Amino acid sequence: MIDLNVSGEVTTALAGKRAVVALESTIFSHLGLPSPSNREALDRCLAAVRALGAVPAITAVLDGVARVGLIEAEHERILGAARKVAERDLPVAIGERWGSGATTVSASLALAARAGINVFATGGIGGVHRGAELHGDVSADLPAIARHPVVTVSAGAKSFLDLPRTLEMLETLGVPVVGYQCDDFPAFTVVSSGIALQHRIDDIGVLARIARTRLDFGGGMLVCTPVPVAYAVDAGVMNSAIERALAAAHTHGVSGPAVTPMVLAAIAADTAGAAVRANLALAENNARLAAAIAVGLAALPA
Numbered sequence: 664m665i666d667l668n669v670s671g672e673v674t675t676a677l678a679g680k681r682a683v684v685a686l687e688s689t690i691f692s693h694l695g696l697p698s699p700s701n702r703e704a705l706d707r708c709l710a711a712v713r714a715l716g717a718v719p720a721i722t723a724v725l726d727g728v729a730r731v732g733l734i735e736a737e738h739e740r741i742l743g744a745a746r747k748v749a750e751r752d753l754p755v756a757i758g759e760r761w762g763s764g765a766t767t768v769s770a771s772l773a774l775a776a777r778a779g780i781n782v783f784a785t786g787g788i789g790g791v792h793r794g795a796e797l798h799g800d801v802s803a804d805l806p807a808i809a810r811h812p813v814v815t816v817s818a819g820a821k822s823f824l825d826l827p828r829t830l831e832m833l834e835t836l837g838v839p840v841v842g843y844q845c846d847d848f849p850a851f852t853v854v855s856s857g858i859a860l861q862h863r864i865d866d867i868g869v870l871a872r873i874a875r876t877r878l879d880f881g882g883g884m885l886v887c888t889p890v891p892v893a894y895a896v897d898a899g900v901m902n903s904a905i906e907r908a909l910a911a912a913h914t915h916g917v918s919g920p921a922v923t924p925m926v927l928a929a930i931a932a933d934t935a936g937a938a939v940r941a942n943l944a945l946a947e948n949n950a951r952l953a954a955a956i957a958v959g960l961a962a963l964p965a
């Protein structure tokens with residue numbers, strides 16, 4: 664059996680069929696956000712989930728144990744977590760007993776599904792990287808969203824990806840992609856990618872029904888909501904920051920799992936913190952919507 668440790672609070676909530684929202688830990692580590700913004704993001708996401716009466720469940724690997732739900736004293740270990748754990752890395756992180764591993768979307772979904780949690784919030788999902796037709800770099804987030812019966816809430820996919828191909832891949836994988844009160848696929852810290860989504864839903868009750876149906880089919884889905892406009896980064900400003908960050912990654916020969924943390928850090932520095940402020944606002948907003956969906960799911964007749 665997998666050594667999966669689910670916290671007492673999360674176990675009790677699940678047993679009582681109460682709303683639970685899983686949260687990834689990579690975004691809260693230095694791989695996702697610079698200090699001290701990572702701590703602020705963590706605190707704001709937890710508070711947003713609790714404000715709606717749901718229970719947050721941060722996922723991570725600590726001392727070689729897969730964890731779902733952390734106590735406050737353990738948060739520090741996530742903020743400084745040294746290693747990125749995607750789904751393929753989970754068995755190694757557990758078997759080799761890594762001290763602290765920050766779980767990405769794919770690993771977090773695997774853990775959430777295993778624990779019986781059906782809603783998950785992140786900032787922006789990974790997807791098809793630009794140039795993937797040459798180097799083949801497609802985030803494990805996409806097949807994980809398709810395969811695990813968990814609803815993922817995000818502000819679309821990170822804007823330095825190839826967003827049209829990311830949506831094509833989600834379609835191929837059979838993942839329903841729904842805009843909550845928005846028409847377009849959001850572009851992370853930018854309100855819109857300019858790509859229209861096939862489905863827009865304005866009502867949480869309807870969204871919960873759609874989610875229930877998809878989960879019963881045995882897979883996950885993606886619910887998108889844009890960054891709050893007051894914190895959004897201008898598309899032109901972001902696009903030039905992205906160009907510079909990707910050029911730097913190329914110059915330094917960065918590839919594989921190192922690309923996303925490196926590009927996020929370069930954009931944070933380049934935009935004088937605007938991208939980080941937007942990232943905090945959208946992460947909190949996503950956590951709030953995820954909690955609302957979890958509450959809606961819990962309220963559906965069994």
Ligand code: PSU
Nearest residue numbers: 689690695767768786787789802920923
């Ligand atoms: N989005 C963020 N910050 C992050 C990530 C996404 O705003 O840190 C992380 C997530 O953990 C996501 C991962 O699962 O990046 C994707 O990495 P890759 O592109 O290497 O698959």
Ligand code: MN
Nearest residue numbers: 800801802919
């Ligand atoms: Mn990759």
